[in-house]
Amino acid sequence: MVGAPKITLQWPGKALSRAPTGGRLTPAVCPDAPVTLIEGDNLVALEALQQDAAGFTLAYLDPPFFTGRSHHRVIRQRDPESGQISRSLGRGFDDHWESLEHYLSALAARISAVHALLTPQGCLVLHVDPKTSHYVKVLCDELFGPECFASEIVWRYRRWPSKQRNFQRVHDVLLRYVKDPKAEPRFQQLYEPLAPSTRATWGEGQQRAVVGADGRRVRSSTLEQPSRGVPLGDVWEIGIVAPVAKERTGYPTQKPEALLTRLIEACTLPGDRVLDPYAGSGTTLAVAARMGRPVVGIDENREALELCAARLRRQGLGVRRSRAVPRSLRQARPTSPARLTG
Template identity: 60%
Template sequence: MALSNAGVRLIWPGRPEPHPKSVGELRHRRGSDANLRLIHGDNAAALRVLAQSGVRVALAYLDPPFFTGREHTLVERRNGRTDESTRAHAFDDRWDSLEAYLESLVERVRLTRELLLPEGCLVLHVDPRTSHYLKVLCDEVFGAASFASEIVWRYRRWPSKTRNFQRVHDVLLRYVRDPERPPRFRQLYEPLAASTLATWGNRKQRAVVDASGRRVRSSKTAEATPGTPLGDVWDIGIVAPVAKERTGYPTQKPEALLERLITSCTDLGDLVLDPYFGSGTTGVVCARLGRRLIGVDSNRRAITIARRRLAALDADPVEERLIEPDEAAPDEPDAARASLSRAG
């Protein structure tokens, strides 16, 4: 039986219907490499502008706030050391209610879906305390048949004292745009299980069937196996607190995680979208793997950190500022601008 969720719906008092909004415009600021676009502004508004301009992406990776109820800050890092004096606002993860949080996210998911190529996919990175609500809502947006995978990212961290199992995983919900069409997918492999290796070495097995067509046994072949096809539970270390990879931006995701996702779900030259760009790990991996990118973040410092990381890879991303239709000033001077000039 195909999983159909027709009729099952998540509701709450005052849940709004989606409705169109007027779009803003993008103003170019600096940079020369149009394969890497960083957009400073509200992501919902940016997604509307991008939709109107006809942009279509192979992969959208969304790493939104996790409903922690906290305001998250970032620290400057110089020579691998944090400088506490420069602690600044990164993003606000305080919400009036679970409903408000879900509404905000599902609106972005809905807008992002419009930007997917027919063979494209969306990956929503969340926490196992909210993933279930979001899965139900995303099933409503995409249709349950478009659900592809619940990817479990298993990491290791400093244990906390609790009368419960340590929470050591995040959840990545993957949806394809069109379930009828084979999605972009490159088969990756992981090492064989120890027991298989012990029994079979790295030789492929072949099923042996008898005259009546029933299988009787397996046999070893001369062919070497590349490993077992990659599963949906990924054991990847977090970015260690002292790692060189650290940017000082909170909730930074490891490059290995993004690399696996981008390699699996896109081809060389494909366009990747990240509406919650943060310190730009997605951008770094895209630059390294030859994928094009659009990253959006409402925080000026995030854009600056991402720009520096990309500059270190000899990339010069185009930077744009989103002008929303109701903004009075055409291109207001903002406080961060001076510091950016120094940085650039």
Template identity: 60%
Template structure:
């Protein structure tokens, strides 16, 4: 007999899920076995045609308000949470980057200090639970973590989204300057993808990798076709006149980190390259659909979504994030509705608000 007992993470003080909460983790809809509903889109536009929203303040409070107003409206959620580094991440003021280290002025970007790993997982788990409620049945969530935390987060996501909703573990491999350490160099991050409903057809646009040089030299750029004899045995291969799209992409991605002098670099710590987010947004959403980033940070997810014709919602409580996101979106001409978390409208509209006031102290 198969063991149906759930596997969960446990730590002192953690409250187990109630039966009602566990029932809430069942698939999103009984009729989701087909193609799924039409893409969830925000129908309302702000007065200036905003393509997205930025909610300034505590992201847990913001997610809860969004869930109450727009449950099931998100096609792709990307989370790049703190990695449990136990330090404050800062940015050097632009005018001081050439100064000696001791004379550089720094601004805090985000605080990644925790009392213990349980506190970190509890914080992340609360936000993942709210994200789950915002996803459409055909939606996906991607959680970006490092190898030191990925195994904990994987079990946490299995519990929140369901083991049957696990879709893939993507390894982002990059090159970096080697460091002197008695260990193998760490050159990858981990991206965990989960589906909202295992029975629904997910939003999926197959990404392709270019054909290998040896394949192009032998077969050219056309699609390969296998030719079989009447007895069913393969006789030979040939190519068609139709151009090949390439090879369906695997789960190991080689994308470079941002170079120190890259035009894309903002100076915001932990900034991810647009090439990485573009790949996710293109594969897991369609134009007009909503992309969510609860840890907006430098705004790469929001910039990618705007450039690719998606609508977006970003959340962060860092003043530096607010400034960076606003500047990046203004540079590409993407209108943005700024809202304070306490001023989230009751309906999922995109009415522009005044710029939020000073950062509030986190209470949860």
């Protein structure tokens, strides 16, 4: 924590430091493995990962959004004889909380643990919605320091319209924090196409300022050299995963691969390690692995991890499995031996 701000969120019983879970990983994680899946409470796993020497360059956290609902997995199966598609519901994740206080306490513990795992060039990206983002941002300012705040990225999508007496919500928020604002950041500049109005006026060429004798800018001119486009901004228009898309897994709240591709491309180099403590259906894992970034995913839902493993297997990737065990359980329930899947 660099500079703790004087303005903080307060609630009865707030405590950012907590008793360590004393978690262990069985077997230990190999930092160079292309993909590692850890089953268990992500707080236990994150604490256990502190024993690793190597840090992570990007941590992407996609926690529950405090919706107060249970989210189910849709399992679609085609009957081989009739050809009919049947749907059934599997376990997704539960997003019920006693209160916003409990939600934030749980999240703060994870963010804090992730902070300790980042390299100096590393960054954390928190995927939230506009109802919780503000509380989470104030919390992160306290945990990271406000000068570590890098961007509020707006993910703008389109969806089936619903009648309501309000502007329909069509965006999520991704908060990006860097571990150390004084370190040279990992950042690959990406570009997006020029605005239609700019193309109409200037064409595809780069613009150059022309400065007069008095030092003031007189006008601009167009170069022969084609522009690479405009530097990517913090509002991203990316389609949601279509209900019939090939990448669709049936897992609830699945994020599009295009979103993760962009994030990983901008914030890491090949070989940099990526972490996803809420792995879900494994979008981060699939994309990172494909892009040559070793990745560690954590989830407490075994069905979700099976889905991840199958998805990665389809990409022709081997998966290393591990299990996070808190101290209290370590003697009561001995873990099964390591398995190598795929």
